[in-house]
Amino acid sequence: MQKTKTYEEINLKLKSGKAVILTAEEVAKMALECSPEDILEKVDVVTTATFGAMCSSGAIINFGHASPPIRMEKIRLNGVPCYEGLAAVDSYIGATACDPDNPSYGGAHVIQDLLEGKDVLLEAWGKGTDCYPRKHIRTKINISTINEFTLFNPRNAYQNYNVAVNSTKKMIHTYMGTLLPNLRNATYSTSGELSPLLNDPGFRTIGLGTRIFLGGTQGFVVWPGTQFNTSKPKNEYGIPVSNSATIAVMGNLKEMSPEYLQAAYYDKYGVSLFVGIGIPIPILDVEMARRVSVNNSQIETSVLDYGTEGTPKLGQVTYSELQSGTIKIGGQKIRTAPVSSLSKARKIAGELKKWLQNGDFEITKPVQMFPKNTSLKSLKETEADND
Amino acid sequence: MIKKRFILNFPPDSGDKPFSYHLVKDYDIRINILKAEVYPGKRGSLLLELQGKKDNIEKGVEYLNKQNIICESLDKRIHFKEEKCIDCGNCTAVCFAGSLTMNRDSWKLEFDKEKCVVCELCIPACPLHLFEIDFR
Numbered sequence: 001m002q003k004t005k006t007y008e009e010i011n012l013k014l015k016s017g018k019a020v021i022l023t024a025e026e027v028a029k030m031a032l033e034c035s036p037e038d039i040l041e042k043v044d045v046v047t048t049a050t051f052g053a054m055c056s057s058g059a060i061i062n063f064g065h066a067s068p069p070i071r072m073e074k075i076r077l078n079g080v081p082c083y084e085g086l087a088a089v090d091s092y093i094g095a096t097a098c099d100p101d102n103p104s105y106g107g108a109h110v111i112q113d114l115l116e117g118k119d120v121l122l123e124a125w126g127k128g129t130d131c132y133p134r135k136h137i138r139t140k141i142n143i144s145t146i147n148e149f150t151l152f153n154p155r156n157a158y159q160n161y162n163v164a165v166n167s168t169k170k171m172i173h174t175y176m177g178t179l180l181p182n183l184r185n186a187t188y189s190t191s192g193e194l195s196p197l198l199n200d201p202g203f204r205t206i207g208l209g210t211r212i213f214l215g216g217t218q219g220f221v222v223w224p225g226t227q228f229n230t231s232k233p234k235n236e237y238g239i240p241v242s243n244s245a246t247i248a249v250m251g252n253l254k255e256m257s258p259e260y261l262q263a264a265y266y267d268k269y270g271v272s273l274f275v276g277i278g279i280p281i282p283i284l285d286v287e288m289a290r291r292v293s294v295n296n297s298q299i300e301t302s303v304l305d306y307g308t309e310g311t312p313k314l315g316q317v318t319y320s321e322l323q324s325g326t327i328k329i330g331g332q333k334i335r336t337a338p339v340s341s342l343s344k345a346r347k348i349a350g351e352l353k354k355w356l357q358n359g360d361f362e363i364t365k366p367v368q369m370f371p372k373n374t375s376l377k378s379l380k381e382t383e384a385d386n387d
Numbered sequence: 388m389i390k391k392r393f394i395l396n397f398p399p400d401s402g403d404k405p406f407s408y409h410l411v412k413d414y415d416i417r418i419n420i421l422k423a424e425v426y427p428g429k430r431g432s433l434l435l436e437l438q439g440k441k442d443n444i445e446k447g448v449e450y451l452n453k454q455n456i457i458c459e460s461l462d463k464r465i466h467f468k469e470e471k472c473i474d475c476g477n478c479t480a481v482c483f484a485g486s487l488t489m490n491r492d493s494w495k496l497e498f499d500k501e502k503c504v505v506c507e508l509c510i511p512a513c514p515l516h517l518f519e520i521d522f523r
Binding site for chain 2: 268
């Protein structure tokens with residue numbers, strides 16, 4: 001029996017249409033009856049996916065030069081502020097950016113409008129220089145008038161995420177949804193056993209340069225995500241029991257589909273962007289087979305009280321419990337609700353599986369692996385009168 | 388026997404009529420008041436669950452309409468842009484009436500409008516703003 005497989009071998013099988021590809025949910029089910037050795041022998045690639053709100057997302061846009069040209073030093077797209085510190089006509093629009101007077105329409109909505117082919121009003125100002133004499137421009141742009149339109153998300157696809165509850169007497173509004181008072185509901189965000197980074201918790205196959213499904217097209221993992229933390233406590237299956245590592249991803253927005261990117265506005269919180277990400281995991285050896293075999297009863301996460309300062313941990317639950325509809329915390333039964341779309345995640349895992357089966361998608365060996373021992377600093381405050 | 392929820396809107400001058408008495412007495416309808424908002428001198432809105440024989444309920448509704456009370460079934464007053472729904476589940480987190488739930492096999496949203504109590508929490512909870520309820 002073959003003990004290991006290489007990326008090259010798997011790609012040859014993919015090209016000839018002989019590779020066996022399963023989704024992470026399918027392989028988790030298979031693993032109830034098959035050993036990791038069997039899975040290594042039978043399965044070549046496992047597809048994972050998630051479709052959740054990922055606030056640290058945004059797009060790089062190059063508007064093209066007007067005549068006479070302008071050095072854009074203040075930029076608005078449909079009134080939403082964009083970053084103006086990138087040369088004359090480059091910009092970055094963050095998903096969460098918005099005009100405070102119109103908080104329910106933000107950067108994510110601008111990205112979606114452009115993606116859907118709608119016209120967006122660009123207004124920009126500059127001081128006027130010898131080489132960029134113009135001081136103001138106001139014009140409509142759309143996806144076909146701009147040059148580059150690149151999704152660049154500094155922090156996506158969290159490896160696990162907390163469950164949010166609220167122990168206080170007041171309803172609170174968070175990025176984890178509306179939390180009812182007195183622990184009347186609990187919200188959770190990842191796709192559990194289907195979630196990309198939970199199927200390769202040690203980052204043995206996901207690294208710099210990994211080709212992925214991003215927003216309906218092929219994109220790439222381009223860096224460890226911000227707040228990349230590998231030192232969170234792990235359970236007996238080697239899975240961190242709270243939010244830990246992340247990935248930075250990039251892809252061509254002009255090839256993406258509004259089906260897999262969706263702007264969102266959370267009342268009394270702000271704007272975010274649902275991002276569809278799928279990652280293929282090659283079954284290189286028995287250890288990877290074991291990793292992708294993980295199921296919802298083996299993946300645990302922390303229940304945090306979002307109503308109390310410091311978000312204290314109230315308990316730990318499995319994704320089987322979360323998906324059952326109720327969890328128990330301190331003897332109290334709490335109704336659960338997802339805030340990311342498992343049905344969309346399944347669609348993405350299925351779509352990626354099709355691409356792989358059709359030989360349209362090559363798996364990539366990372367050009368560099370991600371760091372192993374990272375932890376996070378909090379923001380130290382140096383000024384006495386700070387508040 | 389059927390059970391159906393209705394939204395009633397009253398004109399400013401209809402507040403003193405004992406319409407619920409007539410629904411019970413004349414049409415043998417069981418009434419459950421689920422939500423009421425009254426703005427004296429302006430208008431009032433009610434969410435009622437009516438239980439009774441189908442034709443009695445129809446007659447009761449007809450009676451209400453004759454009293455100048457607008458009475459429309461709840462599902463006609465709930466507007467949900469289903470085709471845009473991404474099945475994220477945010478609305479199910481706040482729906483304590485159990486009207487909005489996730490199907491635990493397909494993980495698609497299921498909306499049983501007959502369970503809605505018009506708490507209206509789903510309206511701001513939906514990150515895509517797909518719900519509208521015409522109550523007032």
